[in-house]
Amino acid sequence: DSSIDPVGACVGMRGSRVQAVVGELQGEKIDIIPWSPSAASFIVNALQPAEVAKVVLDEDAERIEVVVPDDQLSLAIGRRGQNVRLASQLTGWDIDILTEAEESERRQKEFVERSTLFMEALDVDEMVGQVLASEGFTSVEEVAYVDSGEIASIDGFDEDTASEIQTRAREYLEKIEAEHDAKRKALGVKDELREIPGITTAMMVTLGEDGVKTIEDFAGYAADDLIGWKERKDGETKVYPGVLASHGVSRADAEQMVLAARLKAGWISEDELAAEAASADEAVGA
Template identity: 50%
Template sequence: MTVEIVQIAEQLARERGIKREVVIEAMETAIQAASRKKYGAHKNIHVKFEYKTGDFLINQLREVVSSDDDDAYEGEDTHIILDEALRLNPAAKVGDLIAERLPPIDFGRIAAQTAKQVIVQKVREAERNSVYLEYFDRQGQLINGLVKRVERNNVHVDLGRAAAFLPHEQQLPREHYRPGDRIRAYIFEVRDSPRGPQIILSRTDPRMVPRLFEMEVPEIYDGIVEIKAVARDPGFRSKIAVFSNDSHVDPVGACVGVRGSRVQGVVTELQGERIDIIEWSPDPAVFVCNALAPAEVAKVVVDEEEKAIKVIVGTDQLSLAIGRRGQNVRLASELTGWRIDIVTEQADQAVRAEEFEELTKNFVGWLDVDRDVATALVQEGFSALEEIAYVPLEELASIDGFDEEIAHELRNRARDRLMSLAMEKEAARMAARIDPKLSRLPGFPEGLEQQLADKGIATLDDLADLSTDEVMEIMGEKVTRDKAEKLILEARTAAGWFDGPGKMR
């Protein structure tokens, strides 16, 4: 009997891809269900397979209760008095479970059918759980399958042990499948459901590209070359940033391969999708320039606070840098994580000339100097009164055409003008009755008190009550959405809107 049961269990386990112990457990559950039908469903029946004898041991479990505790005693089917229990087991005590052997049952037709149904159900559940765990651990990997059927452009894929689903939105443009076609896809998600595991595949996920390169490029598989970032427009174009941990290995060349053999394998799998392989750099300016390839960049201006980069290119490079429908710059921005603004050299020069002219006029008015002096200051890189007011005297005197006397006079005029502006601002604030706490808020844009006062915003509560869009509309280009949100939060905190951390009154 032992050999037969074990053989049956092993055969079922092999066929279903589950453990032998799971099949034995299913058999135990089936015999337990059949035993309850014979001995009574109210009895606490426990079945255990004994490997040594090959028998299924059927026991009735009863809880030991005190003879004085009438409330706990619910009948001899589930409970046993302590005096009786001691005759069966001298070590018994109240609360223990006493096991009494029941004779093996002779399976009738109904009992056998019940047992069979329980075994089938348990084995099916174990099989589903085994498949779920197997494919759950394989999320993020590539898998090969066979197209089973296509319904409304959604593809059902046979993976062997399981079935998978490739939704229409996860397919590449212009892809068409027929039953019997072989398919390679990325395991996007594995869900557990009452009907079994649902395996969702994708051929558009950006993470599919690195998995394909791992198969084609041994250096990536071995960890010598790393793929640092991926940006993808599925079916049309992808950009990957690669980095080599070995100075003797060219990361781009390793991915391209001899005459493009390695990258061509990936391109073919992705139905001709163009792939740009660029070298990753920790320097954001260099990285962005690489990411905009094949366009040539003339100059970049980095704004680390806003995480934005202005890229200046020649007129003949503008369309190449932007790409068709903005694809090249969009992918470069996704790849680098920086906002990229592209302008031509001519446009940049025009803007700079306009800024130069405006700054020159400002210095003429602020410092009461002639245009030549103002021009010299702007050419030396001065852009604010504070810079002139507090620059070391010798630095200012070193400007061509200036001496120590001129430098000293310019510094004094700049300081006088700053004092005058501060007094004007304070007078305007007092006239508008603006709460001084407003301008002391961290991140409050300088010089906007009057602008707020004109809109009827004079207190912390007034500012705290505004929405993000309202603040942006009032303050204009001086604040981004993030800064506006932070400013409102700071105003609410300073105004005492919160009882505790993050809790509104």
């Protein structure tokens, strides 16, 4: 009922309801937090009374970055980290808290790193590298395959400049691909792994370093092995990184990769897969 204030209803007139519960719990402090279907809003509510300036969510990893004004950091974290720890426990998300100054410093560091990457990969001067970084390009791949008009439209650039930059970007990527391919061959990783949709040569190198060389080897993975998993114990969350965590693989992608490998390895058949899907649909319908 939108006309009812849930927090006020729990607190009661002059705090009578909540104080009665506090009394029963021998003075235990109680925070009453409005629930929200939006993870960001729920987490912001859970961190009150600290003010939040900005949030950035990573839904696949269930991690949120919260940016607070510099003078709100200690309030958001709480004594000995109690406030952020309870908020994380309540919401089920890992919470990283940064001040606005720390976020600004990190953004500047990322800008310098991207500028340097473009300077080295594209063999351009510092000004061009900084312009590409300031225009929002984050990787050489993005520069190589974006519509050339986006680069040509940058102030001071033209079509010839865009064409030259993209040519250099593609040549760089081809060089890196060749290096990865040579490394994965040296590790004994078979060509057949390319048959798994989504697998790149860079991933094949990482898999080879983990001892995986064939489709059958890959089929032995679970999705958690690829993207990582979390375990919560005694109110603390421990994160275990997956084999392909550094490659930005989502859980849905990981599940599809493992499924494709098991199909190709003959561990399951298309008919069995269809039967499982039908059974799941029936269960949902019921």
